[in-house]
Amino acid sequence: MSYILKLLKNNFLLALLSFMKSKNWVNRQKNDQFVKKAKQLGYINRAAFKLEEIEQKYKIIENSKEILELGSSPGGWTQVILNYNPKTNITCFDLLDMKMNNKRITFYREDFLKYNFINFKTKFDLILSDVAPNTTGHQSTDHLRISQLIYEVIDRLEIILNNQGSFIFKIWKGEEEKQIIKILKKKFDKVEYFKPKSSRQESSEIFILSRGFRLNEE
Numbered sequence: 222m223s224y225i226l227k228l229l230k231n232n233f234l235l236a237l238l239s240f241m242k243s244k245n246w247v248n249r250q251k252n253d254q255f256v257k258k259a260k261q262l263g264y265i266n267r268a269a270f271k272l273e274e275i276e277q278k279y280k281i282i283e284n285s286k287e288i289l290e291l292g293s294s295p296g297g298w299t300q301v302i303l304n305y306n307p308k309t310n311i312t313c314f315d316l317l318d319m320k321m322n323n324k325r326i327t328f329y330r331e332d333f334l335k336y337n338f339i340n341f342k343t344k345f346d347l348i349l350s351d352v353a354p355n356t357t358g359h360q361s362t363d364h365l366r367i368s369q370l371i372y373e374v375i376d377r378l379e380i381i382l383n384n385q386g387s388f389i390f391k392i393w394k395g396e397e398e399k400q401i402i403k404i405l406k407k408k409f410d411k412v413e414y415f416k417p418k419s420s421r422q423e424s425s426e427i428f429i430l431s432r433g434f435r436l437n438e439e
């Protein structure tokens with residue numbers, strides 16, 4: 222009997238904790254200036270502003286004819302791409318459906334890890350990754366999981382990225398970062414960090430921009 226009571230108490234505490242967390246999330250969304258601004262401007266989400274800040278500073282999208290977007294759902298980044306370069310072709314991958322539909326978008330609703338990129342006829346000028354695994358809440362586990370996805374993209378760069386192309390991705394900061402930067406510096410002319418103002422200060426997310434891909438060089 223006491224075991225059942227303990228179990229009920231634990232379940233109740235877990236439910237309370239998750240309720241409080243979701244309430245915090247709702248309150249934070251309500252007061253967030255970027256959530257408000259996204260609604261005003263018709264952006265699907267506040268994530269759009271992160272890519273917008275990157276583009277305003279580096280102007281990479283406007284010079285890219287073929288863009289690959291990994292983790293594209295629901296489509297905030299895709300909206301930004303089309304705003305800054307309505308003539309670009311965008312190939313999108315996500316496990317979930319997108320809310321965006323446009324003749325410039327080719328959407329694959331699938332795990333990009335399982336796709337054979339050799340099937341593509343053209344290579345890309347820009348690879349954008351906002352791919353994020355489901356979070357556990359354990360910072361170093363989440364960091365390792367997202368890092369693994371980034372390593373998987375890096376392994377495919379030779380097949381998918383044009384010479385002098387760019388690779389921009391999100392990562393949650395952690396111990397693998399140095400190794401990732403080290404590998405990228407051997408493959409790209411320039412590798413740098415960017416923390417957009419629209420990325421919450423308390424979030425460990427950071428963007429890494431790699432430009433000037435040196436195809437077939439170590």
Ligand SMILES: C[S@@+](CC[C@H](N)C(=O)[O-])C[C@H]1O[C@@H](n2cnc3c(N)ncnc32)[C@H](O)[C@@H]1O
Pocket residue numbers: 265266268269291292293294295296297298299314315316317331332333334351352353354355
């Ligand atoms: C932060 S969201 C992307 C938000 C998007 N950039 C936007 O602006 O709307 C991360 C996405 O990565 C996707 N994702 C995670 N692992 C994936 C995988 N292996 N293949 C394809 N998509 C994946 C998730 O389904 C999720 O929609």
